[in-house]
Amino acid sequence: MMIPQQPHITGELVPTARYRIQNVRWPLSYLELPDPNDGSEVISALDQNKKTQFWNVLDLGHGKHSIMNQGSAKYANSGPRGKDGSPIVGSSNVQELKITECSVKGTYTIGPTDGTLFWGLPDERVGAQLQLDAIPTERNLWLFIRVD
Template sequence: MPNTVSSGTYVLTNVRYNNIVNLPDSSDGTPVSASIKSGKDLDKAGYFFDQGNGRYIIQNKGQKTYASVGNRQPVGATVVGRPGSQQYVIEETREQYKYTIATTDTGHYWGLPDSETGSAVELRASPTDKGNWWILTSA
């Protein structure tokens, strides 16, 4: 039986690139981006709110904004911080404790295009690409 994610505070680490998710400021539209691990991981952490049926809202702890891409966005769209929330589906991959985060409307997955610090999290097509897999570490 797959592991489910409970509501709580997590640091998101990309499986392929080992970068964490960061939202550098609270401005509307600031891209969610790759960062290196540091002593400030809790500031980069996100609150995950279980909405039921595998749907979640993700809010940045430090900036108090929500991860959003908007409705019906194509592959390549950037995940940004917004004042309003958006729901996502979080499911465990075939490897235990590694998850995908997908939009509820198009089913595209959060992913990183490369290992560079500052690269934006974007929507990607493949649920099997480890660049689109995440480890959620309780913070």
């Protein structure tokens, strides 16, 4: 059993850097894009400290970010008309995202810039598909763990 990592970022906007993104509700779940093809699902995975689990977060200014998978060079994207339940997939097209720190320092929500939907996992299964949720809960909270 792996010990959950501690967030490297607290009390601030997430700066441009490379991170592993860990779920708060299920701390053994990290985001991964194992398939480099456009439209491939972002899924939960056990921490293996590999490029498909590394995410380049770019601060675009004005509270907006982009998130690109290092292993595939694909952006995390829910599409132009994402709705509750829409999958997050790897895409050649960048999507601007809003990363917001929550009341618990070091925990963040991630979602489209309109702020009405949030990245979340449906359950703790390895391979569970990342999706948009309309109601934020612990399964929609994330830690950004810097990869040096």
